Amino acid sequence: MSEPLVIVGNGMAAMKLVEELVRRALGRYAIAVVGDEPRLPYNRVLLSSVLAREVSHGDIELKPAGWWRERGVTLLYGHRAATIDPAIRRVRLAGGATLPYGRLVLATGSQPIRLSVPGMDLPGVMTFRDLSDVAAIEKAAANKARAVVIGGGLLGLEAAYGLAKAGAQVSVVHLMDRLMERQLDARAAAMLKQAVEARGIAVYLRAETVAVRGRARAEAVALADGRALDADLVVVAAGIRPNTDLARTADLGLGRGIVVDDQLRTSRPGIYAIGECAEHRGVCYGLVEPAYEQARVLAAHLAGDKAEYAGSVLATNLKVSGVDVFSAGDFMGAPGTEQIVFSDAGLRTYKKLVVANGRLAGAVLFGDTADGLWYLDLIRSGAPIDALREHLVFGRALAERHGNAKRAA
Numbered sequence: 001m002s003e004p005l006v007i008v009g010n011g012m013a014a015m016k017l018v019e020e021l022v023r024r025a026l027g028r029y030a031i032a033v034v035g036d037e038p039r040l041p042y043n044r045v046l047l048s049s050v051l052a053r054e055v056s057h058g059d060i061e062l063k064p065a066g067w068w069r070e071r072g073v074t075l076l077y078g079h080r081a082a083t084i085d086p087a088i089r090r091v092r093l094a095g096g097a098t099l100p101y102g103r104l105v106l107a108t109g110s111q112p113i114r115l116s117v118p119g120m121d122l123p124g125v126m127t128f129r130d131l132s133d134v135a136a137i138e139k140a141a142a143n144k145a146r147a148v149v150i151g152g153g154l155l156g157l158e159a160a161y162g163l164a165k166a167g168a169q170v171s172v173v174h175l176m177d178r179l180m181e182r183q184l185d186a187r188a189a190a191m192l193k194q195a196v197e198a199r200g201i202a203v204y205l206r207a208e209t210v211a212v213r214g215r216a217r218a219e220a221v222a223l224a225d226g227r228a229l230d231a232d233l234v235v236v237a238a239g240i241r242p243n244t245d246l247a248r249t250a251d252l253g254l255g256r257g258i259v260v261d262d263q264l265r266t267s268r269p270g271i272y273a274i275g276e277c278a279e280h281r282g283v284c285y286g287l288v289e290p291a292y293e294q295a296r297v298l299a300a301h302l303a304g305d306k307a308e309y310a311g312s313v314l315a316t317n318l319k320v321s322g323v324d325v326f327s328a329g330d331f332m333g334a335p336g337t338e339q340i341v342f343s344d345a346g347l348r349t350y351k352k353l354v355v356a357n358g359r360l361a362g363a364v365l366f367g368d369t370a371d372g373l374w375y376l377d378l379i380r381s382g383a384p385i386d387a388l389r390e391h392l393v394f395g396r397a398l399a400e401r402h403g404n405a406k407r408a409a
């Protein structure tokens with residue numbers, strides 16, 4: 001008989017795990033997926049494109065209902081898992097039903113952080129995490145609304161762009177002195193600010209939100225320097241926090257997220273965690289590629305193969321049409337590294353490659369990001385770049401042609 005495997009969370013990590021498991025170990029487990037969102041799993045990364053009306057709600061579904069059925073997977077969406085009893089290996093759902101498990105995987109993702117300032121509970125203050133958020137933002141953004149986005153990271157900028165495209169008057173307030181400071185150096189961030197402003201979005205840097213003001217609903221965002229920005233809606237995009245409530249009911253080891261080892265095992269036998277809810281070697285990732293890498297390793301482990309997750313090299317792509325930004329690895333350049341920089345203000349192009357010990361360690365690209373994935377491959381593989389270095393900054397075609405010629409000579 002197949003061993004019961006319960007996956008909690010019907011997001012992107014869960015989807016990838018099921019896909020890999022049915023490929024590697026079809027029939028070995030009786031798989032049930034429990035998710036609290038009232039719909040089939042969808043591509044969360046594309047929510048920004050839904051908001052910007054570049055794709056429709058239906059376009060982002062990951063697999064149709066039939067796909068799950070045909071593979072014998074029980075998909076329980078619209079159900080919240082409330083508690084875990086590890087002693088008898090059961091998950092209890094919010095409605096009271098229980099599910100027995102032999103193995104349990106937590107893939108509960110994260111939730112947006114709400115700032116601890118007055119006014120966060122006012123109607124009109126929203127977050128940007130799921131399809132119901134997008135529906136609420138779309139509704140509030142109609143009629144030339146004044147929108148203030150708190151947070152100038154990837155999510156905040158994508159929300160701002162979507163809102164501006166929907167016809168809202170948008171301002172972004174950001175605590176730091178540059179946009180996307182976790183992905184971009186000062187020069188790329190300055191170019192990004194210009195490009196964002198050119199799309200009619202006002203950007204306020206070093207702007208600390210101290211309150212959202214309003215009587216019955218949000219009316220303004222108050223900043224620490226005394227300024228107040230009028231707002232009909234406020235979108236808070238100020239970071240995420242791993243969902244660990246369920247893990248707490250099983251007394252699992254927690255840091256910021258659910259602590260896992262290189263096989264994605266938690267502190268309790270038979271319970272695993274992957275995706276944004278997991279903390280591996282002290283790191284909680286907030287991007288989809290690490291979640292996929294973890295899902296692949298866990299599927300191999302559950303299929304009885306040897307596999308190890310050693311951490312991920314991060315890469316970011318901003319999804320704002322016409323603003324091409326890419327960054328990966330150690331893009332700032334730790335002490336002792338070298339930098340190769342190409343910049344053309346006229347073409348609005350900037351490239352910085354960071355080299356450490358004859359290998360590519362990081363890259364920031366603004367304007368021309370066509371070679372981003374090639375640079376990412378070089379960073380991940382750690383391959384020596386000596387033969388490519390002279391033309392590396394000009395991209396793959398040129399660098400490889402000259403590299404091959406050099407090797408042949």
Ligand SMILES: Cc1cc2nc3c(=O)[nH]c(=O)nc-3n(C[C@H](O)[C@H](O)[C@H](O)COP(=O)(O)OP(=O)(O)OC[C@H]3O[C@@H](n4cnc5c(N)ncnc54)[C@H](O)[C@@H]3O)c2cc1C
Binds near residue numbers: 079107129158
């Ligand atoms: C607007 C937006 C744009 C993004 N853009 C990018 C991008 O360009 N590149 C990138 O790499 N990443 C991007 N991300 C991040 C990416 O979407 C996440 O890294 C990815 O979705 C993480 O997958 P996950 O399965 O861990 O979590 P999720 O996809 O969040 O799935 C977790 C699911 O579990 C459910 N759940 C939680 N607790 C319970 C419970 N107790 N019972 C039942 N269900 C539960 C949640 O409701 C959710 O549906 C973006 C995110 C957003 C919101």
